[in-house]
Amino acid sequence: MSHLIYIHGFLSSPSSHKAMQVEQWLRDNRPDIEYHCPFLTAYPGQTRQTLETLVESLLPDPVYLMGSSLGGYWATWLVEKYKLRAVLINPAVKLDLLKSDEYVNVELLNYHTDDSYTLTEQDIEDLIAVDVRKINQHDSYWLIAQTGDETLDYRLAVEKYADCKQLIEEGGDHSFQSFERHISDAIDFLQLEV
Secondary structure, three states: EEEEEEOOOOOOOOOOOOHHHHHHOOOOHHHOOOEEEOOOOHHHHHHHHHHHHHHHHHHHOOOEEEOOOHHHHHHHHHHHHHEEEEEEEEEOOOOHHHEEEEEEEEOOOOOOOOOEEEEEHHHHHHHHHOOOOOOOOOHHEEEEEEEEOOOOOOOHHHOOOOOOOOEEEOOOOOOOOOOOHHHHHHHHHOOOOO
């Protein structure tokens, strides 16, 4: 069986709109692909362990990734580590920008749950430690982004994934408006043999 891991964004959850759209689309159109969307905390050490354990439990079956926002950052690390394929949706790219009073030693609340987190400088360092500075698996990525993203600068992603397949839409926002239009093409891309 094939597996799709949807990696949600920072302070999000498996209840995010896009995650639920992907799950429903697979249920309706591709029940042969098993859907996985683990709940990821804001703590990068825990997230890294959760994702590594999940991927390693599914291999050697085909494993595909979709990552949104910070989920795209994590998906990039997994692609390069395990030679997987990923669709990245408005992905986070430059996480050294997190080194600010906005994220460190302040209470952060999950958008979908009652969970709260307080990140330390070490948490930020742990996140930056898995940054993929240079993309090696160019054919394994499809970047889709909207220029109206109010949270992340889409141009950073365009630059980082310059040699990868890209779809850049004018307007939109960080949630990627009308994302459901691209799910079928995303699944087709993920299943291509490299």
